[in-house]
Amino acid sequence: MSSGFAVDVPVTDLDVDDETFRIDDYDDDNVSLDMRNLRPAPESFFGKVKTNFFKVFRRSHKGFEYLDTIEMFDRNRSDSSFAELGEFGPVKTRNHKKLYFHLLLGGFVAVLLAISLVVTRARSGGSARNLAKPILSNGTHEFYPTTILLSLDGFHPHYVSPALTPFLHNLMIGKGYGPPYMIPSNPTVTFANHYTLVTGLKPIYHGIVSNRFYDAASHEIFINTNDSIALQPQWWGGEPLWSTAARQGVSSAVHMWPGSEVDYGTNMNPMEVDRFNKSEVLSSKIDRLFEWLDRPLASRPELLLSYVPTIDTLGHEYGVSGPELAQGLTYVDGFLEAVYVGLEKRNLTHLVNMVVVSDHGMAPTSDERLIYLDDLVELDKIEHIDGWPLYGLWPLAGFSADEVFGEIMEKYRADPQNSHYTVHKKEDIENQLVGGRSRYDSRIAPIWIIPKIGYAITTHEFMEKNHHYTPKGVHGYNNTEVLMRSLFIATGPYFEHKMGSSYKMLPFENTEVYNIVCDSLNLTPAPNNGSAPSVLSPSHALPKTWRDSRKYPDTDFNVEWVYKTATVDLLWGDSRAEPDLKGEEGGDEKEKAKGDKETGKGPAQDDPDNSSDDDTDTDDEDSEPDRAPSRKPHFSFHDMWESVEEAAEDIIEEVEDFFDESS
Incomplete structure (x- = not known):
């Protein structure tokens, strides 16, 4: 059994584990492919x-x-x-x-x-x-349409910069499809949003309403770090991508994605699942992805998901700035570049769709921005505390929610620091908190204390014991906050077919990702909260005159940035620059080299061949550099x-x- 996801534990128990952050030595022009009009003229x-x-x-x-x-x-x-x-x-x-x-x-x-x-x-x-x-070809091997979904936990789009992440920078200013930012779902925590990404459902509709919560109907507590609890199927509603794919004959393989280890029933699970391993280096993830892609057609997955916790781990421990985070960003950027290099070596950039997302951003904490729970309510009246940094309170039996709420409000009104947080009953905040009401309403606490961005709830006991508030970075605040924004950037034939040369699109919610991935594989999605049709259309293209009306970090306190010149600011901020669309998917190599030279922090280049073998590597690209994919009739259940x-x-x-x- 795996050790569970060591992320987003409640603030009442946030001693950072003594774990070593490991960094190993690892430190594209699409071919237009009409995925919708491959049906031959002859009779069906x-x-x-x-x-x-x-x-x-x-x-x-x-x-x-x-x-x-x-x-x-x-x-x-x-x-x-x-x-x-x-x-x-x-x-x-x-x-x-x-x-x-x-x-x-x-x-x-x-x-x-x-x-x-x-x-x-x-x-x-x-x-x-x-x-x-459709059966496509890279010149040497046949492929079904394939999509890779990579999640970079805690990766804020403002982290992308020409100095620290040159590959992502060139992708963002070049032929990478995506919005300036993606809007996460509330609450902006890891498990809730990762399951939203693969179901298209807001948390209240798929049931994972936080990383830790109490269910009044079953009288059980969900704890994301406890596998014996978190992997029980009754917690997980909706239909995740791998189940949608399995139902429709598309195979999938999942590497460490939250929720993928749950048993969803016969013929509803991924073909293969890799369990969570917090000590795994990124080169192992690269090897795993290409071990899957290098298989024969009959055993090769068509939907691949992989989870990268690196930036979230660093953000919690060090905050949103500092050399450790900077080093981690370059490390992850090198990982992404190695994945793209592997696709290019196999002549797969015109066959494989790559979707890179994150679940949320990160906000810094401070000993100067604390709210003491025991100043607002007698803790012996509280049986369960849900959420973090937002606090959901379940009164102990014998104390009504109205009674406890009244006590909190009385102290709230007398608190001179009450401008830094708000207090609500569930029925007044549920739509904003989790997206509405559903059969999982019993998982929402009746009373909520919601701190403003950058403020944290703690107790006097915790601070007397630890002296300083930890972690140094948190998330879970309202999804309208600039610091909570998430990342979406993609490449591949599906996106070129849908958007053409309109590489940038208007910001959208992460409930759209499920439909996008389904559409890229011609899957009929299960009911969800996303748009139909998909947001990927020329009508959603980002106007050239678009500029971000809010400037990072948009807080009433000073925030030290990891790097001042962010790519999103160059493109859509005060010092706006026009994107260079002349280069490859990764951008102009001269600009990339320039960024590496200026910082001395370009990603180290390991030999990407270590994950391929003679049967699958396509080193004969020079003989057929532009060979178009062979095409067979396109299939969809709608057409059938x-x-x-x-x-x-x-x-x-x-x-x-x-x-x-x-x-």
């Missing part, structure tokens, strides 16, 4: 079924038969008119028609049963993967059902014609 599969079906059962016409002759004589005759015709009566023809009708009806039922079988197997993850998915409906309508029409002929 169901059209062929319909045609051949009627070839078997339709009568062959050898000129006019008796019935046709009679009908030509008098269209108004009744059935009794045939009695007058003697031997010309259509007795044999009527018997033949009965036979044809029964055969036709039986065939129609057989077709419907076959269709039902196909759909059932497809939805259960059976043989649907072989129905008609359209074909089914058309075929069924034609069959019904044929049956109606048959009855007309028989009458």
